[in-house]
Amino acid sequence: MSKLLEIIQNSDGDRLLVHFIGEMDGNADYSEISLVGVKYFEIDFSRISLINSTGVQSWVKFITDLPDHCELVLRKCSARIINQMNQFSGFLGNKKVRVESFFAPYYCESCDKGMDVLIKKEMMNKNDEVMQAPQSSCTQCGADLEFDSVASRYFSFIKRYGVLD
Numbered sequence: 001m002s003k004l005l006e007i008i009q010n011s012d013g014d015r016l017l018v019h020f021i022g023e024m025d026g027n028a029d030y031s032e033i034s035l036v037g038v039k040y041f042e043i044d045f046s047r048i049s050l051i052n053s054t055g056v057q058s059w060v061k062f063i064t065d066l067p068d069h070c071e072l073v074l075r076k077c078s079a080r081i082i083n084q085m086n087q088f089s090g091f092l093g094n095k096k097v098r099v100e101s102f103f104a105p106y107y108c109e110s111c112d113k114g115m116d117v118l119i120k121k122e123m124m125n126k127n128d129e130v131m132q133a134p135q136s137s138c139t140q141c142g143a144d145l146e147f148d149s150v151a152s153r154y155f156s157f158i159k160r161y162g163v164l165d
């Protein structure tokens with residue numbers, strides 16, 4: 001069986017930073033991640049190229065079984081991951097999770113090009129009644145970007161999971 005999900009682990013004291021690279025499908029194997037003595041467990045999701053429904057199931061099983069002494073922090077969640085969080089309400093397995101940063105789709109009219117912009121949690125006003133997309137400008141031409149999705153839907157994970165609290 002080919003291994004489609006590569007897991008790179010960097011441990012620093014009681015902090016473990018893990019990069020997931022490739023495809024999260026039903027064959028993804030998280031068993032190599034050792035959480036003994038880990039207090040802060042951080043996952044970088046920027047390099048996930050695919051996540052499918054069996055991948056969601058095995059991910060949810062993994063996260064549900066996380067020991068309680070681990071505080072889970074997600075970084076650079078790709079739009080794929082955010083879409084799964086929005087579509088599938090059990091994506092975080094009822095764990096308390098913080099999202100430090102995530103990507104959101106924007107569009108530059110003058111370049112006629114779509115681009116994913118990294119949004120840091122400080123850029124969101126989580127007290128907004130309806131979540132608004134933060135202002136962003138094009139890295140190529142400097143023009144203001146338009147948000148290229150439905151903000152009330154795309155940012156709904158923030159309130160649903162309380163990930164910025």
Ligand SMILES: [Zn+2]
Nearest residue numbers: 108111138141
């Ligand atoms: Zn542009």
